[in-house]
Amino acid sequence: MELSLSSTDLAFRQEVRDFIRAKLPVDIQSKVEHRQRLVKEDYVRWQKILYKKGWIAPGWPLEHGGTGWTPLQRHLFEEELAAASAPRIMPFGLSMVAPVIMAFGSAVQKEHYLPRILSSENWWCQGYSEPGSGSDLASLATKAAPDGNDYIVTGQKTWTTLAQYADMIFCLVRTSTEGKPQEGISFLLIDMRSPGIEVHPIRTVDGGTEINDVFFDNVRVPQANRIGEENKGWTYAKYLLGHERTGIAAVGRSKQELRQLKAIARSEPVGEGSLAEDDIFAGKVADLEIEILALESLVLRIVADETAGRAPGPEASILKIRGTEIQQRLSELALEAIGYYANPYIAEAREAGWNEAPIGPEHATNIAPHYFNWRKASIYGGTNEIQKNIIAKMVLGL
Amino acid sequence: MNFSLNDEQMLFKESVENFVAKEFPSDQRRFLNESEEGFSRDHWACFAELGWLGLSIAEQNGGLGGSALDLALLMEGFGRGLAPSPYLASVVLGGEVVERAGSSEQKAAILPALVAGEMLLAFAYAEQGGRYDLARIQVRAEKKEQSWLLYGQKSVVFYAQSADKLIVSAAAAEGISLFLLDSGASGLKLRSYPTIDGLRAAEVILDGASAQPLGAPGEALPVIQSAVDRATIAVCAEALGIMNALIEMTLAYVAERKQFGTAIGKFQVLQHALVDMYMAQELSKSLTYRAAAALAAEDSGTSALAASAAKVQIGKAGRLIGQQAVQLHGGMGMTDEFAIGHYFKRLAMIETLFGDTDHHRRRFASLARE
Numbered sequence: 001m002e003l004s005l006s007s008t009d010l011a012f013r014q015e016v017r018d019f020i021r022a023k024l025p026v027d028i029q030s031k032v033e034h035r036q037r038l039v040k041e042d043y044v045r046w047q048k049i050l051y052k053k054g055w056i057a058p059g060w061p062l063e064h065g066g067t068g069w070t071p072l073q074r075h076l077f078e079e080e081l082a083a084a085s086a087p088r089i090m091p092f093g094l095s096m097v098a099p100v101i102m103a104f105g106s107a108v109q110k111e112h113y114l115p116r117i118l119s120s121e122n123w124w125c126q127g128y129s130e131p132g133s134g135s136d137l138a139s140l141a142t143k144a145a146p147d148g149n150d151y152i153v154t155g156q157k158t159w160t161t162l163a164q165y166a167d168m169i170f171c172l173v174r175t176s177t178e179g180k181p182q183e184g185i186s187f188l189l190i191d192m193r194s195p196g197i198e199v200h201p202i203r204t205v206d207g208g209t210e211i212n213d214v215f216f217d218n219v220r221v222p223q224a225n226r227i228g229e230e231n232k233g234w235t236y237a238k239y240l241l242g243h244e245r246t247g248i249a250a251v252g253r254s255k256q257e258l259r260q261l262k263a264i265a266r267s268e269p270v271g272e273g274s275l276a277e278d279d280i281f282a283g284k285v286a287d288l289e290i291e292i293l294a295l296e297s298l299v300l301r302i303v304a305d306e307t308a309g310r311a312p313g314p315e316a317s318i319l320k321i322r323g324t325e326i327q328q329r330l331s332e333l334a335l336e337a338i339g340y341y342a343n344p345y346i347a348e349a350r351e352a353g354w355n356e357a358p359i360g361p362e363h364a365t366n367i368a369p370h371y372f373n374w375r376k377a378s379i380y381g382g383t384n385e386i387q388k389n390i391i392a393k394m395v396l397g398l
Numbered sequence: 399m400n401f402s403l404n405d406e407q408m409l410f411k412e413s414v415e416n417f418v419a420k421e422f423p424s425d426q427r428r429f430l431n432e433s434e435e436g437f438s439r440d441h442w443a444c445f446a447e448l449g450w451l452g453l454s455i456a457e458q459n460g461g462l463g464g465s466a467l468d469l470a471l472l473m474e475g476f477g478r479g480l481a482p483s484p485y486l487a488s489v490v491l492g493g494e495v496v497e498r499a500g501s502s503e504q505k506a507a508i509l510p511a512l513v514a515g516e517m518l519l520a521f522a523y524a525e526q527g528g529r530y531d532l533a534r535i536q537v538r539a540e541k542k543e544q545s546w547l548l549y550g551q552k553s554v555v556f557y558a559q560s561a562d563k564l565i566v567s568a569a570a571a572e573g574i575s576l577f578l579l580d581s582g583a584s585g586l587k588l589r590s591y592p593t594i595d596g597l598r599a600a601e602v603i604l605d606g607a608s609a610q611p612l613g614a615p616g617e618a619l620p621v622i623q624s625a626v627d628r629a630t631i632a633v634c635a636e637a638l639g640i641m642n643a644l645i646e647m648t649l650a651y652v653a654e655r656k657q658f659g660t661a662i663g664k665f666q667v668l669q670h671a672l673v674d675m676y677m678a679q680e681l682s683k684s685l686t687y688r689a690a691a692a693l694a695a696e697d698s699g700t701s702a703l704a705a706s707a708a709k710v711q712i713g714k715a716g717r718l719i720g721q722q723a724v725q726l727h728g729g730m731g732m733t734d735e736f737a738i739g740h741y742f743k744r745l746a747m748i749e750t751l752f753g754d755t756d757h758h759r760r761r762f763a764s765l766a767r768e
Contacts, residue, residue, distance in 0.1 A: 001407075001467055001691040002400045009399065072399060276767065279760075286763035290685075290707045297401065297684035304402035318677050385670070392669035396649060396676060 005076075012069075013076050020084045023049050027352065032085040035366035037208070037350045040123065040165040046087050047120040057094050057118055064102060064110075065118045071306040075299070082252030092161070093117040093124035095247070097170045100187065100236050104228040113168075113189070127157040127171035127190070127214060128237070135386050137172070138181040138234065142216060144173040144188060146223070151175075151188065153196075153219040159380070163199045163212040166192045176231050187233035189225045196220070206373035207347055241382070248316070248381070249323035251296045257330045258289060264337045264363045275337055288329050295322050314394035317387040324377035324384065331371040338364040345369070401688070407471060414475030417448070422479040424737050430482050431596035435560050437483045445483070446515030454628075455493050459509040466628060466693035470635035470686065477639025480741055482597060484518055484557035490632045492519025494625040495565050499576050499613030508563065520561035522552035522602045523622055530753040532567070532622050537604060539568035539575055539615070546570075546611060547585070548577060548604040558600035559590040565612060566604070572616030577609035584608065595743040624698075627705045630752045631693055634686045634705075634712045640745045641679045641715065644723040647738060648672065651727055662726075671722050678715035685711045703765045706758040712748070713755030720745040 005013065028042050050056040058074045060066030069077065081089075089095075098117050101109055116122040133140040142155025153173055163169065169190050176184030190197075196219035201209040227236055265276035265285065275281050299319065302312050335342050341360035348354045349365050358365050378384045392398045403411070421441060422430075430437055445451050454469045455461025469490065476485065489512065496508050496519070511517035528534035537550030548568050558564060564579045564586070579586055585607035588600040613621060649672065652663035662668055689704035720742040724731035731738045749755060 001403060001687060001694075003688070003691050003695055005399050282763045282767075283756075283759050286759045286766065287710070289766055290710050290759075290762060291681075293688075293704075293707050294681040294685040294711050297688040298681055300399070300401035301684050301687075304400050307400070308402060315680070318680060322677065322681065388670045388673040389666070391673045391676065392666075396669070396672055398649070398652070398663045398669045398672065 016080045029085050031352050035370050036352050044120050071303045075303050079252035082256050092126050100240050104236050122167045123165045124168045125160050125163045125166035127169045129159045142173050144175050151221045153216045155216050157214040160212045160214045163214050172233050182234040185233040186230050187227040187236045190221050194219045206369035249299050249319035254292050254326050317390045321384045321387050331374045334367045335371040338367050342368040411471045418475050418479030418481050422481040436598040443515050452513035460513045467690040470690040473632045473635040474639040477636035478643050487556040488519045490629050491521040499621045518561045520555050520558040520564050522555040522566045524553045526553050530757045535569045537568040539570040546609050547606045548609050552602040554599045555602050556599045570615045574618045575615040576612040576618040578612045579609045595747045626752050630705045630709050631689050633748045634708045637712045637748050638683050640741050641719045644741050648723045648726050675719045678718050682711050682715040706762040709758040710755050716745045
């Protein structure tokens with residue numbers, strides 16, 4: 001057990017820090033800091049900068065364009081990105097579909113898709129959930145019927161994040177109704193420009209439209225776009241879930257938000273002092289900070305296990321549960337901290353370039369929309385209740 | 399940076415757990431709880447032989463010079479088997495205070511004997527009026543010619559009645575000071591009692607008890623604070639072992655207990671309760687090891703913060719796990735016959751030691767305020 005970084009890792013961290021300071025565009029950084037909406041161009045511009053440096057896919061094997069970093073260095077990299085208010089790297093291509101293509105895709109698929117994912121030339125989205133299939137994902141009904149060398153896909157996907165930007169969607173579709181529901185699912189890569197696809201935005205409680213319904217009306221998809229074997233899609237989807245789990249805790253981002261929360265508390269007056277000096281509020285912040293420390297310690301334990309060659313198992317579901325609980329608690333305390341100024345809602349303030357005087361203190365802008373928006377965190381990626389089912393079954397043997 | 403145990407530490411942990419499982423089965427524990435001293439001198443001699451009594455004592459004082467993390471692993475093993483002994487009182491607290499404050503003569507007279515299992519110490523630092531504030535001391539120390547006399551009362555001094563020497567914190571004209579008393583000192587009286595979790599403790603009544611100073615008068619507070627921080631992490635580690643045992647016993651129980659025609663572990667509401675317990679345990683373990691490593695790195699700023707963080711985490715996780723373990727055992731969890739209740743009581747009493755959750759939350763908040 002060693003708490004301090006080696007000189008190699010310290011130098012590595014400094015290199016990452018210097019690079020981000022020099023290359024992260026100020027306008028993008030400011031949007032992240034002020035919780036404004038990022039558009040496709042923002043994400044892609046930053047990702048291409050990382051791509052040029054060779055740092056866009058630290059989790060990938062070297063031969064496909066990874067970095068060859070240790071698990072600890074990957075962790076440090078994520079921490080530095082978060083601390084610098086860099087936008088999150090979109091996971092759908094780089095850390096969701098790419099590992100599946102690498103593990104189960106054909107040579108042609110690898111050669112075609114992986115470089116385009118790496119360079120951010122293609123934006124991906126995920127077609128899993130359906131109106132009738134949320135936690136019970138295996139009940140999905142979007143149908144892919146064989147037709148010559150193609151499939152004809154008909155059905156509806158929903159909650160599809162940033163589908164409006166996507167060039168490609170990876171989908172779970174039903175190719176058989178025989179046997180168990182899990183055994184009739186295939187994994188398809190579908191071009192979003194295919195005739196018959198329509199994307200309809202869904203407005204969420206915070207006023208945003210980052211999620212969508214995606215409709216498929218007799219969409220023709222080459223069978224060559226299927227990953228692996230027909231009806232084996234469930235296996236591939238489960239493999240995807242087991243990938244890149246430590247990042248899911250988002251400890252770096254939570255530490256950054258905690259710093260912001262403390263700054264807000266220091267500037268909110270209570271009595272003769274500030275909210276930061278208020279015993280009850282300070283106690284809540286202390287509890288949260290301790291929870292973040294505990295989660296970070298667990299992440300570092302898992303990182304150490306990975307370094308020793310022990311891949312994280314289903315206990316990584318803890319990271320999703322605790323990580324999102326902490327993020328939600330942060331958003332809750334920020335909302336508490338700003339008091340009355342949670343109320344004003346200026347839709348335009350979420351967009352870059354809004355330069356009117358803020359209503360109330362500047363730090364109050366977009367806190368409430370973030371609170372409402374972030375209720376999604378305990379729902380997406382398998383609800384926290386589903387994560388508990390996984391731990392109960394896979395770890396506790398119940 | 400590396401947050402895992404090395405091979406040597408894993409082996410040590412396993413050997414402690416095996417020893418404790420063999421030596422402290424529940425009937426033995428029950429027997430010890432009802433015995434005169436509440437622990438076995440034979441076990442104590444065994445601990446000495448195994449080197450455990452010198453684990454955290456420096457090599458030049460006859461110990462093994464182990465780290466705070468080694469100590470944590472030993473305490474975790476004690477917790478898993480709920481092994482009663484004066485280890486915390488005598489070695490963790492007493493040994494640390496003598497090492498940090500004692501003169502070379504005092505160290506030579508005490509530490510080798512402590513390590514050999516021939517001498518027991520107890521540390522009287524708490525008072526009724528001070529709650530968890532180590533500096534709020536009413537016991538007075540007065541200098542009379544060449545000797546010192548102590549007046550006042552100390553609270554809940556663990557294993558005082560078995561100790562050969564008592565270490566007492568007192569207010570002298572110079573400030574907060576530490577004193578060493580022989581168990582037979584005149585003017586020293588003990589009111590001994592069993593604790594609710596089966597240990598032994600005493601109220602220590604000092605009525606002109608003669609004592610010798612341990613370290614320079616007036617300079618004791620940092621020593622007391624550091625011993626208490628070290629002991630805080632030690633009981634956090636003991637709590638880890640207890641939590642682990644409670645979760646294992648509860649998992650076994652819900653797999654075996656049948657109601658409505660099925661094992662109750664098949665019910666989702668109970669499964670989620672167990673997952674919550676398991677998560678609390680994993681987070682507690684990570685943070686406690688981290689706090690132990692911070693202490694071993696001797697960075698007083700981060701180690702005080704980490705000790706308080708661990709105590710808060712353990713306090714909250716301990717309540718959740720202890721209370722839920724009883725709940726999931728139903729009526730059986732309420733019986734004295736089942737081990738569950740015994741583990742639950744020890745876990746609950748750990749929360750009261752060295753500052754409870756609220757105390758450490760407050761301390762953490764003031765240390766972490768930027």
